[in-house]
Amino acid sequence: MTQPVCSKEVWTARLRDFLHDCAGSAPSEEHDRIREAVLLLLHDPRPREDGKPHRPHFDPAAIEAMLGCNASESAVLALIGPDDTFMLSRGMNGTCLATLVMADGSEEMICEAATLSLALLAAYVSKLLTTMERRNQEKSQARLPLGVRLH
Numbered sequence: 131m132t133q134p135v136c137s138k139e140v141w142t143a144r145l146r147d148f149l150h151d152c153a154g155s156a157p158s159e160e161h162d163r164i165r166e167a168v169l170l171l172l173h174d175p176r177p178r179e180d181g182k183p184h185r186p187h188f189d190p191a192a193i194e195a196m197l198g199c200n201a202s203e204s205a206v207l208a209l210i211g212p213d214d215t216f217m218l219s220r221g222m223n224g225t226c227l228a229t230l231v232m233a234d235g236s237e238e239m240i241c242e243a244a245t246l247s248l249a250l251l252a253a254y255v256s257k258l259l260t261t262m263e264r265r266n267q268e269k270s271q272a273r274l275p276l277g278v279r280l281h
Contacts, residue, residue, distance in 0.1 A: 138175045142262060145170065145255055149241075152252035157244045161197050164205050167251055168193055171209065176262070187211050202247040210254045218246050228253040232260070 136144070148170060155163050168190050188208050196205040215231040228249035230239045237260065241252035
């Protein structure tokens with residue numbers, strides 16, 4: 131379990147595909163998408179800030195028990211953890227929206243899906259992808275020594 135199952139690039143591509151799957155899934159596919167999310171997040175190849183392998187903050191057995199009781203919203207809340215700020219809404223036509231706010235408050239992820247759980251899961255995955263993109267941009271910015279002058 132300490133070795134990554136796939137590279138960061140492959141994992142990121144899987145997250146992007148999963149995001150589209152959440153948006154396009156029917157309510158009857160909700161539990162399958164949540165189980166897929168558990169598998170994806172269990173095998174997160176990104177190292178933690180201290181360099182150690184990533185450890186999920188959720189218990190897969192507890193999430194499976196929640197799904198067995200048809201508590202899909204609770205299962206998704208367990209997946210995303212207690213630190214995220216979010217809002218859920220459902221329109222009169224049954225459209226479900228989830229808004230999840232970045233930790234620094236700089237951006238909101240708004241996703242639409244067939245159920246509240248799928249919308250929140252999609253917003254969370256969107257937040258993960260946005261966070262990774264920001265970190266990649268920060269790393270790719272050229273760092274010049276203090277004494278260098280541009281002409």
